[in-house]
Each structure stands twice: as structure tokens, then as C-alpha cells.
Amino acid sequence: MANLMSMRARRLRRRMTEAEKVLWRSLRKMRHVERTFRSQAPIGPYIVDFASHSLRLVIEVDGGQHGRDPGEAADRKRTRWLTSQGYRVLRFWNHEVLENIDGVMARVGEAVFDARRRRKASAPQVGRNPAIGRNTDGAAPNSPSPRWGGAI
Numbered sequence: 001m002a003n004l005m006s007m008r009a010r011r012l013r014r015r016m017t018e019a020e021k022v023l024w025r026s027l028r029k030m031r032h033v034e035r036t037f038r039s040q041a042p043i044g045p046y047i048v049d050f051a052s053h054s055l056r057l058v059i060e061v062d063g064g065q066h067g068r069d070p071g072e073a074a075d076r077k078r079t080r081w082l083t084s085q086g087y088r089v090l091r092f093w094n095h096e097v098l099e100n101i102d103g104v105m106a107r108v109g110e111a112v113f114d115a116r117r118r119r120k121a122s123a124p125q126v127g128r129n130p131a132i133g134r135n136t137d138g139a140a141p142n143s144p145s146p147r148w149g150g151a152i
Contacts, residue, residue, distance in 0.1 A: 092104050
């Protein structure tokens with residue numbers, strides 16, 4: 001099944017819509033983000049247009065078929081599942097990407113900033129604990145920490 005999803009994702013990468021190509025070029029130009037996003041990325045039972053696994057952020061570019069009842073219901077189900085897996089989902093219409101890429105990228109930039117802030121806030125804090133004279137990772141002050149690849 002995973003191999004089938006990978007093959008399908010590769011095929012979708014070769015057949016990106018014009019709006020997806022425009023957004024992909026813009027994502028690749030974003031400072032410090034260019035290697036964060038993957039295009040046509042498999043996540044569970046879905047292949048999303050763009051995903052940053054480290055930021056838990058998904059970007060979908062939707063055409064007109066998504067505005068009709070079956071498409072809307074499928075998108076809601078997909079978004080609920082992705083959200084349950086810890087991803088934030090941003091959705092843009094094709095015409096938004098093609099006519100207002102600066103506005104789209106501003107929203108993406110805000111979401112990236114928020115995701116990095118959330119990730120930093122939830123990361124274990126490594127620092128000096130003055131009460132015990134040791135770093136919070138257990139290493140003595142100024143000693144290499146095995147957690148960061150240093151030797152003791």
C-alpha cells in the first residue's frame with residue numbers, strides 16, 4: 001500500500017495544476033522554509049498538495065470541484081482526519097493562488113511562524129537550573145551534552 005501511495009504521489013507531482021506550480025515555486029523561495037515542505041506528500045490514507053511534517057502544516061489548493069457537495073464533504077472528512085493527526089490545514093482556491101500569490105504567501109508565512117512558535121513552546125527546555133547547579137538535561141554546566149551529540 002505504501003508503495004502504491006508513493007507511486008501515485010510521484011504521478012501527481014508530474015501533473016501539478018498551474019496553481020500548484022505557482023504555489024510550489026513560491027514555497028521554495030520562502031526563506032528558511034524551502035526544504036520544509038514536500039509536494040504531493042502521502043499522509044495516512046491521503047496525498048496532500050503540500051506538507052511540512054516538522055511543522056505539522058498542510059496546504060491544499062482546491063479547484064472548482066471542491067466547491068460542490070461531494071467535494072466539500074470529502075474535504076471536511078479529510079481535514080478532520082488530518083487535524084486529528086495534529087496537522088493544521090490551510091486551503092486556498094486555485095484563483096486565489098493565481099491572482100493573489102502575495103496574499104496567499106502572507107497567510108502561509110503566518111501559519112509557519114505560528115507552527116514554529118508552537119513547536120518551540122512544546123519542545124523540552126534545555127538550560128541551566130540554578131537551584132541544582134546543573135543543566136536541565138542532567139549535564140554539568142558547560143559540559144557537552146549527550147543529548148546534542150557531545151561526549152561525556
